[in-house]
Each structure stands twice: as structure tokens, then as C-alpha cells.
Amino acid sequence: MxxxxxxxxxxxxxxxxxxxxxxxxxxxxxxIFLAPFLIFFSIxxxxxxxxxxxxxxxxxxLLRPSTPYVxxxxxxxxxxxxxxxxxxxxxxxxAVMTVTGTTILGLAAALAVTRPVRGQGFYRVLLYxxxxxxxxxxxxxxNWLLSGQFGVINYLLSFFGVRPINWLGDPNxxxxxxxxxxxxxxxxxxxxxxxxxxxxxxxxxYEAAKIDGANGRQAFWYITLPLLRPTILFVTVTGVIGHxxxxxxxxxxxxxxxxxxxxxxxxxxxxxxxxxxxxxxxxAAVAVTIALIMAIITAFQFxxxxxxxxx
Amino acid sequence: MNIRHTGLYKNFGAYAxxxxxxxxxxxxxxxxxxxxxxxxxxxxxxxxxxxxxxPTLEGYRAVVTQQDIRLDLWLRNSLFxxxxxxxxxxxICSPAAYAFARLRFPGNRPLFALLLVTIMIPGxxxxxxxxxxxxxxxxxxxxxxLIFPGAANVFGVFLLRQFFMQIPAELEEAAxxxxxxYFGRFRHVILPLSTNALTALAIFVFLGHYNDxxxxxxxxSSLETRTLPVxxxxxxxxxAGQYRPMILAGxxxxxxxxxxxxxxxxxxxIQGVTLTGxxxx
Numbered sequence: 094m095x096x097x098x099x100x101x102x103x104x105x106x107x108x109x110x111x112x113x114x115x116x117x118x119x120x121x122x123x124x125i126f127l128a129p130f131l132i133f134f135s136i137x138x139x140x141x142x143x144x145x146x147x148x149x150x151x152x153x154x155l156l157r158p159s160t161p162y163v164x165x166x167x168x169x170x171x172x173x174x175x176x177x178x179x180x181x182x183x184x185x186x187x188a189v190m191t192v193t194g195t196t197i198l199g200l201a202a203a204l205a206v207t208r209p210v211r212g213q214g215f216y217r218v219l220l221y222x223x224x225x226x227x228x229x230x231x232x233x234x235x236n237w238l239l240s241g242q243f244g245v246i247n248y249l250l251s252f253f254g255v256r257p258i259n260w261l262g263d264p265n266x267x268x269x270x271x272x273x274x275x276x277x278x279x280x281x282x283x284x285x286x287x288x289x290x291x292x293x294x295x296x297x298x299y300e301a302a303k304i305d306g307a308n309g310r311q312a313f314w315y316i317t318l319p320l321l322r323p324t325i326l327f328v329t330v331t332g333v334i335g336h337x338x339x340x341x342x343x344x345x346x347x348x349x350x351x352x353x354x355x356x357x358x359x360x361x362x363x364x365x366x367x368x369x370x371x372x373x374x375x376x377a378a379v380a381v382t383i384a385l386i387m388a389i390i391t392a393f394q395f396x397x398x399x400x401x402x403x404x
Numbered sequence: 405m406n407i408r409h410t411g412l413y414k415n416f417g418a419y420a421x422x423x424x425x426x427x428x429x430x431x432x433x434x435x436x437x438x439x440x441x442x443x444x445x446x447x448x449x450x451x452x453x454x455x456x457x458x459p460t461l462e463g464y465r466a467v468v469t470q471q472d473i474r475l476d477l478w479l480r481n482s483l484f485x486x487x488x489x490x491x492x493x494x495x496i497c498s499p500a501a502y503a504f505a506r507l508r509f510p511g512n513r514p515l516f517a518l519l520l521v522t523i524m525i526p527g528x529x530x531x532x533x534x535x536x537x538x539x540x541x542x543x544x545x546x547x548x549x550l551i552f553p554g555a556a557n558v559f560g561v562f563l564l565r566q567f568f569m570q571i572p573a574e575l576e577e578a579a580x581x582x583x584x585x586y587f588g589r590f591r592h593v594i595l596p597l598s599t600n601a602l603t604a605l606a607i608f609v610f611l612g613h614y615n616d617x618x619x620x621x622x623x624x625s626s627l628e629t630r631t632l633p634v635x636x637x638x639x640x641x642x643x644a645g646q647y648r649p650m651i652l653a654g655x656x657x658x659x660x661x662x663x664x665x666x667x668x669x670x671x672x673x674i675q676g677v678t679l680t681g682x683x684x685x
Contacts, residue, residue, distance in 0.1 A: 122586035123509035130500035133556035141530035208418040218670045227615045229636025233655040234436045245435050248452050286681050341617040345637045377532045384529040391524045
């Protein structure tokens with residue numbers, strides 16, 4: 094190998110082009126390595142985040158040249174808008190249902206897959222398939238499955254004597270329906286994280302429990318579940334953050350948040366105001382508010398997850 | 405982990421549950437595939453038919469010949485934009501991660517801490533200013549808008565830094581004796597030893613970008629620059645009431661490439677997801 098040959102030749106040092114000491118060279122190198130990242134990060138994140146706050150204090154419309162300063166008016170309007178609060182409520186409802194569903198299903202799947210069953214790897218690969226699909230494809234499929242007229246979900250339910258349900262046309266059912274589609278789509282990620290979590294639990298704990306006469310159920314409640322606590326927290330909190338930003342499912346499956354505004358989420362609200370209504374100033378206020386809500390959730394995540402477990 | 409294939413009887417519950425779960429996962433896909441081979445009349449029927457009486461390619465023919473549906477182009481756009489983005493993330497983030505992991509310079513610790521804090525600020529806050537910037541740069545409806553705005557990926561820097569820090573310093577010292585400079589050490593020692601982490605990050609950002617809908621919807625407008633998810637959403641809104649087998653054929657065709665890639669690299673993809681997922685802890 095070339096490095097070996099070079100070493101046999103004896104150490105070779107590059108001669109310094111100008112007289113700087115090694116420490117300075119290292120500092121210069123570091124900033125050269127950092128430069129591309131810092132440039133992109135400053136333009137597309139730092140500048141943008143600051144600019145967002147500034148735009149939110151203006152009545153900034155996309156098709157109008159003048160952008161008068163309006164102080165907190167956009168935030169006051171947002172606070173007074175019932176549609177905004179309804180969107181927040183829909184989003185929270187959807188996120189809680191979906192995270193509960195994906196966490197329980199993901200954990201159950203991980204427990205089953207890590208049992209000594211034949212075809213472990215096969216099931217793991219198979220159950221992760223939906224997660225790889227784009228929201229476009231799952232949207233087209235679930236819009237049809239949930240159809241009130243010809244949908245196969247209603248057909249399955251009809252075997253249990255359930256009369257056809259208009260899932261996507263009923264304001265009370267549309268969010269559970271979208272949540273079902275999303276659970277199907279995204280439980281694969283929690284499953285993989287739980288599998289890794291389960292494999293991290295020392296085998297000797299189960300052996301000790303067995304010697305003490307514990308049955309499988311007791312082992313689950315007193316060993317598996319407590320030791321999975323950090324994994325469960327990670328899965329639920331990243332899930333809440335991810336599903337709070339739901340956009341594609343209502344955009345595609347319910348044609349932009351229908352029926353009426355029954356499946357408007359906060360990101361749909363942002364989209365409708367900024368890119369359908371061209372109200373950039375108001376949209377910026379919405380974006381900043383959403384960011385604040387999510388920053389609080391994320392701060393909570395950092396707080397709980399940074400606490401470590403002891404065996 | 406030691407795997408003992410004990411009898412079917414002992415793990416009956418696990419087998420039954422896995423079969424049920426597999427059915428739950430496969431059922432929507434099977435219905436979509438099966439009904440995509442039906443005629444429009446056969447699909448719009450109650451009770452629904454599950455197996456086509458006479459399989460037909462009508463839906464597939466329609467989805468590839470329809471003037472305003474360009475699945476092949478949208479797929480190419482998606483692959484191009486997602487690959488470009490992935491490459492940009494790797495090129496921009498890995499040197500930065502190296503500097504944070506290995507080089508001594510004033511401000512290393514505080515700068516990195518500051519970056520970690522920005523992870524808590526969600527990306528939505530950048531949407532409107534970046535959209536306006538794209539407009540002012542003349543980048544709306546171009547691939548530049550899909551590739552560059554998210555390329556400085558803080559999570560990527562974080563993940564790679566953690567990984568680079570685990571590489572033994574002796575390996576780099578050997579390269580120094582051979583006369584390697586900082587770039588040489590990064591290029592010939594650190595990067596070759598980090599292929600697992602780089603692949604995991606690449607898979608993670610590629611899939612995220614490939615499936616993104618919101619940003620491509622707002623920055624692209626012509627049929628020629630649309631990505632696959634946006635294109636599919638247009639098919640849904642234009643043809644939902646009219647031609648269901650064609651829509652399902654679109655869903656099937658658009659999913660096939662990713663399934664083929666998955667079939668070839670499933671182990672790496674699953675490892676990558678697990679590694680990046682755990683990296684976020």
C-alpha cells in the first residue's frame with residue numbers, strides 16, 4: 094500500500110509556503126473547512142429566521158409593492174382567528190392519535206420481530222415498506238381506500254355489519270381517517286428504533302428474572318418497559334414534532350383540508366394564507382408562531398431525553 | 405443477539421401477530437395493484453371487486469400517455485434533485501464536521517453549541533424569506549431552489565462529528581508522518597473510515613428530500629420542474645372523480661423504483677435509518 098511505501102522512504106513534510114506556525118495553520122484550515130457550511134447556514138437559516146420575524150411585523154402582500162409596518166397586528170389577527178384555533182386543535186388531535194398509534198404498533202411489531210421466530214429479517218424489511226413510499230403515492234391509495242362510495246375499508250367493515258361510512262366527507266371522522274392512513278404509513282420508523290432499543294437490554298436481566306420465577310408478562314412490565322423508557326420518549330417526542338407538521342396527507346387525501354376546513358392543520362393554514370392568499374406578512378406571523386410552539390416541544394424533548402438511564 | 409428458532413408452538417402469539425401485521429401492511433398495496441388493472445366501470449362498483457375479472461393495462465396506458473401527466477420526467481426530476489441535495493449536504497457538512505471533531509480553533513465549542521441550539525428552531529420559520537429569496541434570485545421553478553436552501557444540514561454535521569470523534573487519533577498521526585496536510589488527512593483517513601456514517605446520512609437526507617411535498621409545491625410551478633410527490637398530488641386533484649384505475653396505476657408506477665432500490669439495499673437502508681435515528685438522541 095502506498096502509505097507503507099512512503100513510510101519506508103522516511104517521513105516527508107510539506108514545506109510551508111510562508112512562515113506561519115502550526116497552530117495558526119490549524120486555525121486557518123479549520124475555517125476553510127467550515128466556510129461552505131457557515132456561508133450556506135448564514136444565508137438560508139440565520140438570515141431567513143431573522144427576516145421572518147421582521148416580515149411578520151409588516152403588511153406584506155406578494156403582489157403589492159408597498160409593505161407598511163403594522164407592529165403586532167398580524168399576531169393580533171392570528172390570535173383572533175377562529176380558523177387558526179380550529180387548525181391548532183385539529184393538528185394536536187391528529188398528532189396525539191397518530192403518535193399513540195405508531196408508538197404502540199411500532200413497539201408491538203418490534204417485540205414480535207425480536208422473538209426467536211423464523212424470518213425475522215424478512216418481517217422487518219416487509220413491515221418497513223410503507224415508510225419508504227412518498228406521501229403522494231400513499232395519498233392516492235388511501236383517498237381511494239377511504240372512499241365512502243366504493244372504498245374497500247367500508248367493504249371490510251360491512252362484514253361486521255357496519256353500514257358504509259363517509260370517512261372523508263364527515264368532519265368528525267376525517268381526522269381519525271387521516272390518522273389511520275398515517276399510522277399505516279409511518280409505524281416503521283418507531284419499529285426500527287424499538288428493535289435497536291430492545292437489543293440494548295442486557296440478556297442477563299431476563300435470565301435473572303427467570304431464575305426468580307418471573308413469567309413473560311412480568312418480565313415485560315418490570316424489565317422491558319422501564320428500560321425502554323428513553324426509547325419510548327424519543328419515539329413519542331420526535332413523533333409529535335414530525336406529525337405536528339402534517340401537510341401532505343390533508344393536502345392530497347382531502348383535497349387541501351376538507352370537508353370544509355375540517356382537516357386544516359397549522360401547516361395547511363400557513364400554506365393557505367401565504368401561498369393561496371399571498372399574505373406573506375401574516376404568513377410569517379403564522380410561521381413564527383408555529384416555530385415557537387415546536388421549539389417548546391423540542392426543548393421539552395432535549396430536557397427529557399438528555400436524562401440517562403441506569404441499569 | 406442469539407437467535408434460537410424454537411418451535412412454532414412456543415411463539416404462536418408472535419407468529420399470529422406478525423401475519424396479521426403483514427396483512428395490514430400489504431392489504432392497501434395489494435388493493436391498489438389489483439384495482440389498477442381494472443376498467444373504470446369495474447372499479448366503481450359496490451361491493452368492490454378485489455380481483456379484476458379481465459386484467460387490463462388501460463389505466464397504465466392512460467397514465468403514460470396523458471398530456472398533463474409526466475411520471476417519467478417527474479421521477480427523473482425527483483431523483484436528480486434529491487441526489488443533488490444529498491451531494492450538497494455531504495460536501496458542505498462533512499468538512500465542517502471534521503473541523504468541529506478534530507481541529508483546534510478559537511470558537512470551536514461555542515460555535516458548535518450555538519448550532520445545536522438552532523436545531524430547536526424549526527425550519528418553517530425560514531420558508532417565507534427563502535421563498536422570497538428564490539424569487540429575487542430568479543430561482544423559482546428551477547432545480548437550484550430544490551437543492552441549495554437546505555444544504556447546510558445541522559443534523560448532518562452533528563451526526564458526522566460524533567462519528568469522526570470515534571476514529572482513533574493514531575490513524576491520523578500516521579498520515580501526518582507521511583506528510584499529509586489537513587485536507588489529505590480528511591480525504592484519505594477520515595472519509596474512507598466513515599463510509600457507514602456517510603451512507604446512513606446520505607440515505608436519511610435523500611429519502612427526506614425525495615418525499616418532501618411542501619417546499620417543491622411552493623417553489624416549482626411548471627409541469628417540467630415538478631417532482632414526483634407534487635405530480636402525484638396534481639393527478640389526484642385533476643382526475644380523482646374521473647379515472648381511478650389510472651390514478652392507482654400512477655401510485656404503483658411511482659412506487660416501483662423505490663421498492664427496487666429497497667429490495668437491493670434493504671440491509672443498508674434499515675441500518676442507516678436506525679443509525680441516524682439513534683444519532684438524534
